[in-house]
Amino acid sequence: MLQLIVRRLLIMIPVLFLVSLMVFSMLLLVPGDPAVTLAGENASPEQIEETRVRLGLDDPVLVQYGRWVSGVVQGDLGESLFSSQDVKDAIVQRLPATLSLAMGAIAISVLVGVPAGILAAIFRGRWVDRTVGLGAASALAMPNYFVAMLLILVFAIWNPWLPATSFVPFSESPWLWFKHLILPWITLGLASAAVITRQLRSSLIGVLGQDYVRTARAKGLRGRSVVLKHASKNAAIPVVTVLGTQVAFVLGGSVIVEQVFGIAGVGQLAVTSVLKRDLPIIQGVVVMTTLFVLFANLLVDIAYGYLNPKVRVR
Numbered sequence: 001m002l003q004l005i006v007r008r009l010l011i012m013i014p015v016l017f018l019v020s021l022m023v024f025s026m027l028l029l030v031p032g033d034p035a036v037t038l039a040g041e042n043a044s045p046e047q048i049e050e051t052r053v054r055l056g057l058d059d060p061v062l063v064q065y066g067r068w069v070s071g072v073v074q075g076d077l078g079e080s081l082f083s084s085q086d087v088k089d090a091i092v093q094r095l096p097a098t099l100s101l102a103m104g105a106i107a108i109s110v111l112v113g114v115p116a117g118i119l120a121a122i123f124r125g126r127w128v129d130r131t132v133g134l135g136a137a138s139a140l141a142m143p144n145y146f147v148a149m150l151l152i153l154v155f156a157i158w159n160p161w162l163p164a165t166s167f168v169p170f171s172e173s174p175w176l177w178f179k180h181l182i183l184p185w186i187t188l189g190l191a192s193a194a195v196i197t198r199q200l201r202s203s204l205i206g207v208l209g210q211d212y213v214r215t216a217r218a219k220g221l222r223g224r225s226v227v228l229k230h231a232s233k234n235a236a237i238p239v240v241t242v243l244g245t246q247v248a249f250v251l252g253g254s255v256i257v258e259q260v261f262g263i264a265g266v267g268q269l270a271v272t273s274v275l276k277r278d279l280p281i282i283q284g285v286v287v288m289t290t291l292f293v294l295f296a297n298l299l300v301d302i303a304y305g306y307l308n309p310k311v312r313v314r
Contacts, residue, residue: 005298005301005302008297008298008301009298012294012298015290015294016290016294019286019287019290020069020072020287021065023283023286023287024064024065024068024069024283026279026282026283026286034055034057034081034277034279035048035049035051035052035055035057036048038051038055038081038082039051055081068283072287075088076088077091077280077283077284077287078280078283078284079280080273080278080280080281081276081277081278081279081280082276082278087280087281087283087284088284090269090281090284091266091269091281091284091285091288094264094265094266094268094269095265095266095288096169096170097167097169097258097263097264097265097266098251098254098258098263098265098266098267100167100170100177100181101181101184101185101188101254101257101258101263101265102188102247102250102251102254104181104184104185104189105184105185105188105189105192105250105253105254106189106192106243106246106247106250107185107189108185108186108188108189108190108192108193109189109190109192109193109195109196109243109246110193110196110243112189112190112193112197113192113193113194113195113196113197113200114196114200114239116132116135116136116193116197117132117196117197117198117199117200117201117204117239118200118204118227118232119132120132120133120197120201121200121201121204121205121208121235122227124201124205129201132197132201133198135194136193136194136197136198137194139190139191139193139194140191140194140195142190142191144187144188144191144253144256144257144260145256145260147186147187147190148183148184148187148256148257148260148261149260151183151186151187152164152183152260152261155183156183162179162180162182162183163179163180164183164261165261165262165263166180166261166262166263167180167181167261167262167263167264167265168180183261184257184258184261184263187257187260187261188250188253188254188257189250191249191253192246192249192250195242195246196239196242196243196246199238199239199242200235200236200238200239202238203235203236203237203238203239204227204231204232204235206235207231207234207235208227208231213231237304240300240303240304241300243300244296244297244299244300247292247293247296248289248293248296251267251289251292251293254266254267255267255268255270255271259271266285266288266289269281269285270282270285273285
């Protein structure tokens with residue numbers, strides 16, 4: 001298992017290198033001159049040039065890239081062009097809200113998707129299967145902002161049971177933290193739950209038709225024991241893959257969900273930075289998101305090693 005983890009960590013190095021190139025390229029591909037934007041509309045050419053020198057934009061591209069990568073490796077993501085705030089500090093301040101939202105959404109997707117997928121596979125072709133399939137298709141068809149507005153309308157306006165906006169840190173009040181995040185969690189977790197449901201149903205149906213499952217049933221084992229103890233472990237391998245990809249989906253979807261529910265997270269910070277063309281903030285958010293996705297993929301590989309011992313020796 002240790003060799004598997006080391007190999008996966010080594011694979012991350014070229015991935016991070018390519019991501020760093022693409023992230024830094026935003027500085028060159030985004031239309032306009034950051035120095036002009038920062039200096040102001042009425043700035044003189046001398047002021048613009050002074051700003052360009054201060055930002056280091058007058059250096060060759062390779063020098064700028066090397067300086068930026070060197071800072072990232074040391075944990076220095078630069079400063080905001082407009083507020084002069086350290087990019088790392090700006091992201092860390094917003095990170096608890098986004099992590100709370102993402103982890104809760106993943107939990108919702110697992111708690112809903114796994115039981116629904118198992119039920120659909122067990123009752124294949126029956127009304128339970130058709131109902132679960134209809135629900136999964138509906139969850140996938142509805143965009144996040146539509147689900148969010150529908151939940152706000154039902155549970156915050158028509159029936160004022162839950163708050164519709166803002167975020168309360170867990171350290172201030174665990175109950176208010178939970179209460180404010182219920183609707184965002186459901187909004188972001190429904191589509192992922194639908195994907196897990198459909199994947200688990202398909203995988204479990206295939207596993208239940210294999211010889212060792214029929215042998216276990218012929219020995220007189222109860223259906224619940226056959227499904228949960230014997231079939232679920234093998235059927236979980238494709239589901240783990242889907243769950244790993246859903247981390248990227250959840251982090252991307254949090255941008256919209258944070259805007260709708262007024263959560264001051266990393267997604268909202270990214271939107272604000274894009275509107276202001278604050279490139280250091282945008283670059284920092286992309287780097288942070290990439291690291292989280294790579295870490296999630298590493299956990300998926302470790303789970304593979306647990307579920308399938310053959311993977312450990314590859």
